[in-house]
Amino acid sequence: MTILNSVACVTATTEAEVYVIACNVTLPTDRGDITYDTLHCLRPDDQFGLSPILRDWMAEHVGEYEILPYVPPAEPQPVVIVYPVDLWSRMTDAEADAVEAAMAAQTIRVQNIFKSASSYRGDHELWPLLTSMAAELFGAPRAAEILAAS
Incomplete structure (x- = not known):
């Protein structure tokens, strides 16, 4: 089972109730555990993988984290x-x-x-x-x- 080690930040997206969560997880494998940083897109209807774990984390830590606002990517500058x-x-x-x-x-x-x-x-x-x-x-x-x- 995937273990959520930490959450670095929660960021809003253009869609309501959809967040990008930067976190650190440990994934057990037959060759040993792998720990890594990842970005996860959390959608309300997603019941698979890391989503239920992150949804539980958000519910347990209400008021302890800030939801950062969505910042659209900068317009690419034309190349001369x-x-x-x-x-x-x-x-x-x-x-x-x-x-x-x-x-x-x-x-x-x-x-x-x-x-x-x-x-x-x-x-x-x-x-x-x-x-x-x-x-x-x-x-x-x-x-x-x-x-x-x-």
Whole structure:
């Protein structure tokens, strides 16, 4: 039988009487007990698994725990994607020469990543290097124009 060791928090959901409960449980197995932290979605009509145990815990500990409010997940931020053809097409010849010179000072690894990329993405580890290099070479307003999404 599953043993409820502790409850860390009870959080409301968008559905009435449905909670997400962060808890620590021990599950006996034929190879010994396994203790772990878990998140359990407790629904009023669920009579299986950990639900009856958590429902009993909630009834026995009324007033001893706080039901945290539901907080909707943050809206995902769009990822900027710039295709090389757009990046290079937006630059003047002089700007392209300046970028080539600045890239020559980078490691071979970084140079090859930029040369072989099919796109430049705002969520890539080297995006901050690209944006700072462009801002340093051309100023922030011009860098924003060059690195605008394709």
